[in-house]
Amino acid sequence: MFVKNCRLGQHNLGKRSGVSSTSAKRRCHPAEATALPKKHLYAEGAEEGLLLYSLLMSNQWQSRDHAANYLTRAQVLPHRDKAEAALLELIQQRVPSLTQVLDLGTGNGHTLALIFQDYPKARGIALDFSPFMLEQAKERFSNNPAVRILQHDLDTPLHSCTNDEIQGPFDLVVSSFAIHHVDDTRKQALYQEIYDRLRPGGFFANLEHVASPTQALHEEFLAIIKAEEDPSNQLANVENQLSWLRNCGFSGVECYWKWREIALLAGTRPA
């Protein structure tokens, strides 16, 4: 997908997807794109702005192909095993006993299944909005009545979900490579909704795709993982996300593990 260069406020937005072209004047770093107030995107020509905004920000995860392609590529994502080992170790340290866990953007339930290996008696909610992913999760947990599969769009508040079980309280809320698909305002609101659904002493762990500090480092990351730009991504940097978590009231907020754009951000709701 290509977006032609055009001037919008003070930003030059070049080709958005693909990392191979050197001809684009300057492409918009994902962090910049998501930081752009909508008014800039609409500033010079409403139609062009609207088209560009939807191209930049479109969440493609409800497409079966997009989801299936991820499931193939996720298996070979560099350092995913180390990131998950860090996640599981941290959960074991912070959550001595786990009764109820919520997994936001569960995909095929991969992360939840790892957690159940350590906490076989736990009950869990696997939440996603992609019909394809929900089918995969249903299949994975077909023999586990302790898992509830829920369809919900994270762009809308958790309290709007019709299923009351989403209201918690949870001992653990976990998310893996999912929350970066909502915009930064929604991320902050979602962090508060997560906090509100944790029991006192409960833990939130977000293994996340975060923004690089520069466009060059972002392109290097994409080259290393052999990926193209994903227009569904709305990456936020680690520092901002840690401060959003602290603002919600979380304690022990830290980036517990990081490799390039993959980071483990976590915090506890004080007891």
Ligand SMILES: C[S@@+](CC[C@H](N)C(=O)[O-])C[C@H]1O[C@@H](n2cnc3c(N)ncnc32)[C@H](O)[C@@H]1O
């Ligand atoms: C990169 S995949 C990660 C899946 C899984 N957590 C994992 O680690 O393999 C992102 C997941 O987030 C889900 N997702 C993206 N945007 C969402 C939204 N607005 N609401 C709910 N789920 C969303 C996608 O459907 C997809 O399953």
